[in-house]
Amino acid sequence: MDTLVDATAQSDAWMKAGLAAIRAALTGKNPVWVAIKALVSGLSGKAKVALVHILALEVLLAPVLLVLLLLVLDVAAVRAAAQ
Known part of the structure:
Protein backbone atom coordinates (compact mmCIF):
# COMPACT_ATOMS: atom_id res chain seq x y z
CA MET A 1 0.00 0.00 0.00
CA SER A 44 -5.82 24.58 -6.17
CA GLY A 45 -6.76 27.94 -4.73
CA LYS A 46 -8.77 28.95 -7.79
CA ALA A 47 -10.66 25.67 -7.75
CA LYS A 48 -11.53 26.15 -4.07
CA VAL A 49 -12.87 29.64 -4.78
CA ALA A 50 -14.93 28.29 -7.68
CA LEU A 51 -16.30 25.52 -5.44
CA VAL A 52 -17.37 28.05 -2.80
CA HIS A 53 -19.07 30.19 -5.45
CA ILE A 54 -20.93 27.19 -6.86
CA LEU A 55 -22.13 26.13 -3.42
CA ALA A 56 -23.26 29.68 -2.60
CA LEU A 57 -25.14 29.91 -5.88
CA GLU A 58 -26.79 26.58 -5.17
CA VAL A 59 -27.94 27.78 -1.76
CA LEU A 60 -29.34 30.97 -3.27
CA LEU A 61 -31.17 29.21 -6.12
CA ALA A 62 -32.61 26.29 -4.12
CA PRO A 63 -35.70 28.22 -2.92
CA VAL A 64 -36.44 29.38 -6.47
CA LEU A 65 -36.27 25.82 -7.76
CA LEU A 66 -38.52 24.65 -4.94
CA VAL A 67 -41.15 27.27 -5.80
CA LEU A 68 -41.00 26.27 -9.48
CA LEU A 69 -41.43 22.61 -8.56
CA LEU A 70 -44.44 23.41 -6.39
CA LEU A 71 -45.93 25.51 -9.20
CA VAL A 72 -45.53 22.66 -11.70
CA LEU A 73 -47.11 20.20 -9.26
CA ASP A 74 -49.99 22.62 -8.66
CA VAL A 75 -50.63 23.02 -12.39
CA ALA A 76 -50.50 19.24 -12.85
CA ALA A 77 -53.01 18.75 -10.02
CA VAL A 78 -55.40 21.33 -11.52
CA ARG A 79 -55.14 19.70 -14.96
CA ALA A 80 -55.76 16.26 -13.48
CA ALA A 81 -58.81 17.52 -11.56
CA ALA A 82 -60.23 19.24 -14.66
CA GLN A 83 -60.23 16.04 -16.71
Whole structure:
Protein backbone atom coordinates (compact mmCIF):
# COMPACT_ATOMS: atom_id res chain seq x y z
CA MET A 1 0.00 0.00 0.00
CA ASP A 2 2.84 2.41 0.75
CA THR A 3 4.26 1.91 -2.74
CA LEU A 4 0.91 2.78 -4.26
CA VAL A 5 0.57 5.86 -2.08
CA ASP A 6 4.08 7.01 -2.95
CA ALA A 7 3.43 6.48 -6.65
CA THR A 8 0.30 8.59 -6.59
CA ALA A 9 1.63 11.30 -4.31
CA GLN A 10 2.38 13.43 -7.36
CA SER A 11 -0.97 12.71 -9.05
CA ASP A 12 -4.18 14.71 -9.06
CA ALA A 13 -6.64 15.40 -6.26
CA TRP A 14 -9.13 12.76 -7.44
CA MET A 15 -6.61 9.97 -7.04
CA LYS A 16 -5.65 11.19 -3.57
CA ALA A 17 -9.31 11.34 -2.58
CA GLY A 18 -9.87 7.79 -3.80
CA LEU A 19 -6.88 6.48 -1.90
CA ALA A 20 -7.96 8.31 1.24
CA ALA A 21 -11.44 6.78 0.92
CA ILE A 22 -10.00 3.29 0.55
CA ARG A 23 -7.73 3.81 3.54
CA ALA A 24 -10.67 5.11 5.62
CA ALA A 25 -12.87 2.19 4.63
CA LEU A 26 -10.15 -0.24 5.65
CA THR A 27 -9.79 1.45 9.05
CA GLY A 28 -13.55 1.59 9.68
CA LYS A 29 -14.04 5.33 9.16
CA ASN A 30 -16.59 7.00 6.89
CA PRO A 31 -14.95 6.99 3.43
CA VAL A 32 -17.24 9.66 1.98
CA TRP A 33 -16.19 12.45 4.34
CA VAL A 34 -12.55 11.47 4.17
CA ALA A 35 -12.66 11.53 0.37
CA ILE A 36 -14.35 14.94 0.34
CA LYS A 37 -11.75 16.36 2.72
CA ALA A 38 -8.90 14.90 0.67
CA LEU A 39 -10.39 16.19 -2.56
CA VAL A 40 -10.82 19.73 -1.26
CA SER A 41 -7.35 19.79 0.27
CA GLY A 42 -5.87 18.69 -3.06
CA LEU A 43 -7.57 21.41 -5.10
CA SER A 44 -5.82 24.58 -6.17
CA GLY A 45 -6.76 27.94 -4.73
CA LYS A 46 -8.77 28.95 -7.79
CA ALA A 47 -10.66 25.67 -7.75
CA LYS A 48 -11.53 26.15 -4.07
CA VAL A 49 -12.87 29.64 -4.78
CA ALA A 50 -14.93 28.29 -7.68
CA LEU A 51 -16.30 25.52 -5.44
CA VAL A 52 -17.37 28.05 -2.80
CA HIS A 53 -19.07 30.19 -5.45
CA ILE A 54 -20.93 27.19 -6.86
CA LEU A 55 -22.13 26.13 -3.42
CA ALA A 56 -23.26 29.68 -2.60
CA LEU A 57 -25.14 29.91 -5.88
CA GLU A 58 -26.79 26.58 -5.17
CA VAL A 59 -27.94 27.78 -1.76
CA LEU A 60 -29.34 30.97 -3.27
CA LEU A 61 -31.17 29.21 -6.12
CA ALA A 62 -32.61 26.29 -4.12
CA PRO A 63 -35.70 28.22 -2.92
CA VAL A 64 -36.44 29.38 -6.47
CA LEU A 65 -36.27 25.82 -7.76
CA LEU A 66 -38.52 24.65 -4.94
CA VAL A 67 -41.15 27.27 -5.80
CA LEU A 68 -41.00 26.27 -9.48
CA LEU A 69 -41.43 22.61 -8.56
CA LEU A 70 -44.44 23.41 -6.39
CA LEU A 71 -45.93 25.51 -9.20
CA VAL A 72 -45.53 22.66 -11.70
CA LEU A 73 -47.11 20.20 -9.26
CA ASP A 74 -49.99 22.62 -8.66
CA VAL A 75 -50.63 23.02 -12.39
CA ALA A 76 -50.50 19.24 -12.85
CA ALA A 77 -53.01 18.75 -10.02
CA VAL A 78 -55.40 21.33 -11.52
CA ARG A 79 -55.14 19.70 -14.96
CA ALA A 80 -55.76 16.26 -13.48
CA ALA A 81 -58.81 17.52 -11.56
CA ALA A 82 -60.23 19.24 -14.66
CA GLN A 83 -60.23 16.04 -16.71
